[in-house]
Structures are given as structure tokens and as C-alpha cells.
Amino acid sequence: MTDTATAALDKVLHLSSLVSTDLTRFEQESGLTVARVHLLWGLGLAGPGTQQSLAVALGVTPRNITGLVNGLVASGHVTREPHPSDRRATLVTPTKLGHRAIRDLRESHIDLAEQLFDHVPAQRLAAFVKTLDETIAIFARLMEEEA
Amino acid sequence: MTDTATAALDKVLHLSSLVSTDLTRFEQESGLTVARVHLLWGLGLAGPGTQQSLAVALGVTPRNITGLVNGLVASGHVTREPHPSDRRATLVTPTKLGHRAIRDLRESHIDLAEQLFDHVPAQRLAAFVKTLDETIAIFARLMEEEA
DNA sequence: TATTGTTATACTCTATAACTATA
DNA sequence: TATAGTTATAGAGTATAACAATA
Numbered sequence: 001m002t003d004t005a006t007a008a009l010d011k012v013l014h015l016s017s018l019v020s021t022d023l024t025r026f027e028q029e030s031g032l033t034v035a036r037v038h039l040l041w042g043l044g045l046a047g048p049g050t051q052q053s054l055a056v057a058l059g060v061t062p063r064n065i066t067g068l069v070n071g072l073v074a075s076g077h078v079t080r081e082p083h084p085s086d087r088r089a090t091l092v093t094p095t096k097l098g099h100r101a102i103r104d105l106r107e108s109h110i111d112l113a114e115q116l117f118d119h120v121p122a123q124r125l126a127a128f129v130k131t132l133d134e135t136i137a138i139f140a141r142l143m144e145e146e147a
Numbered sequence: 148m149t150d151t152a153t154a155a156l157d158k159v160l161h162l163s164s165l166v167s168t169d170l171t172r173f174e175q176e177s178g179l180t181v182a183r184v185h186l187l188w189g190l191g192l193a194g195p196g197t198q199q200s201l202a203v204a205l206g207v208t209p210r211n212i213t214g215l216v217n218g219l220v221a222s223g224h225v226t227r228e229p230h231p232s233d234r235r236a237t238l239v240t241p242t243k244l245g246h247r248a249i250r251d252l253r254e255s256h257i258d259l260a261e262q263l264f265d266h267v268p269a270q271r272l273a274a275f276v277k278t279l280d281e282t283i284a285i286f287a288r289l290m291e292e293e294a
Numbered sequence: 295t296a297t298t299g300t301t302a303t304a305c306t307c308t309a310t311a312a313c314t315a316t317a
Numbered sequence: 318t319a320t321a322g323t324t325a326t327a328g329a330g331t332a333t334a335a336c337a338a339t340a
């Protein structure tokens with residue numbers, strides 16, 4: 001059924017738009033922006049990294065990372081530390097404030113997930129995740145073909 | 148299970164990020180930007196409208212609409228037509244090129260939905276949509292509470 | 295020679311505030 | 318007085334290209 005398929009895609013996009021709006025609210029409370037939150041989130045996942053590694057992780061240019069890191073340094077969320085073995089590179093490192101923001105992000109994320117999905121029966125939630133997994137795999141294949 | 152709930156949210160965001168990347172590809176092919184595509188999509192749904200109505204539909208300021216419409220006029224996708232009864236207002240109206248872009252967008256959207264979901268058994272897809280509906284409803288309620 | 299990050303420059307999206315024309 | 322849209326101004330995110338320091 002194409003209709004149901006389109007409805008499913010529309011609803012995924014709608015939910016994603018709501019999550020995005022919610023992230024904007026987090027932004028305003030924390031004084032961060034979406035792009036800077038993504039960078040902090042990446043630091044939270046992978047630990048302190050070079051700007052080069054952040055550029056790859058976020059899929060943007062190194063120049064862009066320079067600007068984002070400048071903003072996060074100004075707001076006190078990260079510092080630029082010397083790389084221990086490569087004097088060209090810097091290690092972008094969360095400060096205490098940065099770690100707190102990363103922790104808050106994680107807690108909000110988990111809290112939101114619980115509020116959204118804890119009411120769903122386990123079996124249906126498992127099927128939901130399975131469908132998402134399959135869909136993501138199909139998508140990844142489609143994008144490879146086009147690349 | 149909090150773990151499963153978090154996994155579900157992560158996967159929804161992942162899929163949404165993939166769709167967003169795909170939209171970027173559409174952009175590059177069509178010479179449009181995401182914001183302008185959203186405006187065109189809105190015109191496709193509701194028909195020609197005033198800039199005020201577009202500002203409300205997209206959730207941005209009227210000033211922002213001025214800029215987006217300027218861009219779409221320059222690229223030949225829309226024209227500003229006089230409003231039949233209110234000389235203050237303009238009717239943003241798709242050109243032939245604009246209509247073609249809207250049609251292409253719709254076709255890509257339906258095509259993508261089919262490729263992503265047509266393989267899912269009808270019953271599981273119905274359950275998938277049901278879970279999305281419930282989740283969207285919960286989210287809407289959460290955001291009202293916080294507003 | 296290749297890589298890391300920055301400076302220079304430019305474009306898009308977004309916002310607020312003040313203003314003009316019209317209702 | 319209120320509304321529709323624009324001009325003025327500003328800031329953030331993004332990109333390419335040229336450059337310095339280092340590998």
C-alpha cells in the first residue's frame with residue numbers, strides 16, 4: 001500500500017520535526033545553538049578530539065569547526081588543548097561546564113525516550129525498532145547506489 | 148525498557164537524518180535550498196498564498212519570507228501577484244517551473260516512501276504507524292505542558 | 295609533499311526594529 | 318489603530334580558496 005507507506009514516512013518526518021523543535025527549546029535554556037550542541041554531543045560520544053576529526057564526524061568543513069569551536073570557547077564549554085604528539089593539531093576538550101551540558105543533553109534524551117516509548121508494549125516496540133532498522137539499512141543502500 | 152526506548156528514539160533520529168541528507172541531494176540537483184523547498188512544498192499543499200500565511204505555515208518571521216520569496220522569484224519558481232481584494236498583500240504563486248519542482252518533490256517523496264516501506268508486511272506497517280501516532284500525540288501533549 | 299587549522303570572502307537563513315502603504 | 322510587506326541591521330552556519338605551521 002503506497003498510501004500507508006507515504007503516511008509512515010510523513011509521520012516519521014513529523015516526529016522528527018517535533019524532536020527538532022524540542023531541541024530548540026533546549027538551546028534557548030542552555031544558550032547553545034543546534035550546531036554547537038551537535039559538536040558537544042560528538043565530544044560526549046568520542047571524547048576530546050582534533051578539529052579535523054570533528055569535521056569528519058559532523059560532515060562539515062574544517063573551517064566551519066573553527067567557528068563552532070570559537071563560539072564554544074567563548075561560552076566556556078570547551079578549551080583548545082595542545083595535541084600531545086602533533087603540534088599542528090589541537091584537542092577540543094570539554095570544560096566542567098561543557099561536561100555538565102553533555103550530561104544534561106544525555107539525561108534529556110533518555111527522559112524524552114522514556115516518555116515517548118515506555119507506554120508501548122514490549123513486543124510492539126521491538127517490531128517498531130525492527131522496522132526502523134530495516135528501513136535505515138534500505139536507505140543506506142539507496143544512498144550508496146546514488147553516490 | 149529504557150534501553151529499547153532510547154534505541155527507538157535514536158533510530159528515529161538516524162532515519163530522519165538520512166532523509167535530511169537525501170533532501171540535500173535533491174537541493175543540489177534542483178538548485179533550491181531546504182528553506183525554499185519547504186516554502187514550495189507549502190504552496191503545493193495550500194495553493195498560492197500571502198507572505199503572511201506562508202510565515203505562519205513555516206513558523207518564521209514575515210521578513211524571512213521576503214528573503215525566501217526573493218530567492219524563488221530570482222530562480223523563476225514563483226511570482227508575486229497582486230492580491231485581488233487587499234492591495235497591501237501579494238499572492239505568492241508558483242510558475243510553470245515552480246509547479247514542476249513541486250511535482251518532482253511529491254514524486255520523490257512517494258517514491259522514497261515506497262522504497263522504504265513497501266517491503267514491510269501490512270500488519271507490521273500498521274502497527275508501526277500506530278506507534279508513531281501515539282508517540283506524536285504524547286509529544287504534542289508534552290510540548291503544550293511546557294509552553 | 296601532505297595535513298591541520300586559520301584568515302579572507304561570500305551566501306543563506308534567521309531575528310528584531312523601524313518604516314510605508316493600505317485596511 | 319491594525320495589518321502586509323520591506324528596508325536596515327545583526328548574528329549564526331555553511332562553503333571555497335589561499336596561506337602558515339608542522340609532519
